[in-house]
Amino acid sequence: MLRAQIEKANQRLVKMVRQRSYYRAKHSTKCAVLSAILMANSPKTRADSKLRFSLEPPPAHGAEGVEEWKRAMRAMARIPGGLPPLVRCKLWSVLGSLYIKSAGLDWEQIRRNGFSEKVQPDDSKIHSQILKDLHRTGWSEFDDEKKLKQVMMFLIEHVMPHGYFDQSLGALSVDMTVMKDLMMQRLPTTMKHLESLQNSSENEYEPPLPNIFSMHWFLTLFATCLPRDCVMRVWDALMLHGSEILLRTAIALWGKMSRKILRTSTADEFYTLMGKLTKELMEMSGEDQDHLMTVVYTMAELPYPGLAELREKHKWNIQPLSPTFKMLRRNVSNILHDEDHADTKCSPCKFTNWTFIFEICPMK
Secondary structure (H helix, E strand, O other): OOOHHHHHHHHHHHHHHHHHHHHHHHHHHHHHHHHHHHHEEEOOOHHHHHOOOOOOHHHHHHHHHHHHHHHEEEEEEEEOOOOHHHHHHHHHHHHHHHHHHHHOOOOHHHHHOOOOEEEEEOOHHHHHHHHHHHHHOOOOHHHHHHHHHHHHHHHHHHHOOOOOOOOHHHHHHHHHHHHHHHHHHHHHHHHHHHHHHHOOOOOOOOOOOHHHHHHHHHHHHHOOOHHHHHHHHHHHHHHOOOOHHHHHHHHHHHHHOOOOOOOOOOOHHHHHHHHHHHHHHHOOOOOHHHHHHHHHHHHOOOOOOHHHHHHHHHOOOOOOOOOHHHHHHHHHHHHHHHHOOOOOOOOOOOOHOOOOOOHOOOOO
């Protein structure tokens, strides 16, 4: 009797091993096909000849293997349509776990302190409040909280410039100034027109017109401004190429809208037009989304030449307590504390709760 049971268990085990071998071979074949497609669509550089697609970095190749894996993911993200949901899910989760590991962070301690309801020493920092807000209001909807929290930490602590979400919003104010310089380089006619509308406004204080919308885009990572599929592709690029993708995407959007913006003659006309254009952005077709992402990737080399120097230049010459950023800080505070009486009249954009950003996350 026992011998029969053992024989039956062995047969079942052999069958499972054969199935695993079959699926592994099938998986390897598909990865090889994808690698060939990526190489065929690449610029044919020496690095492109080494493109090898895989869902995870080769464990035996160390840091070099991780970089090769990222290179293949970057190439795949640029193909029309972007990454398939399964690949995107794997990409995000691997990047999040790699960050926790490479930074030498104690995940259990982070889980106890960072997502605890108790007051912690660094809770005055906005990024800490964001993480707590996610823990309180949104994480129960997802199957794997650990992966999603690691991705969130990877974005806030590693991808975004340091200080983007602290009380001064210093890094954000730097990027707003940098974006003005980049727009003056790439869209000089549009930028001068917007400055003219600002200067001729009857309001006592009219903030820089692009900033009002761009700050909203940056703080929400475009989550409420673009179609879901397009948001996913922007986030893919953000995680693979860094925070400059925010600037690239904003400039690409202003360029897309520039022809209509140039027809406005007052700040009020501009705001009215932007109300219509922001709705149109949410309804972009797949073809328009492909074109937008192509512009994001091809407007300049990656990384953007001179961007690091521009950020460093403006880092010591910002005024985070100007009226524009006082308004911004008030909106951020309202988001984090769920104040129903928040004053949203100061901006034509309504800032979103960070929980909403991950309501469209694919990692389930």
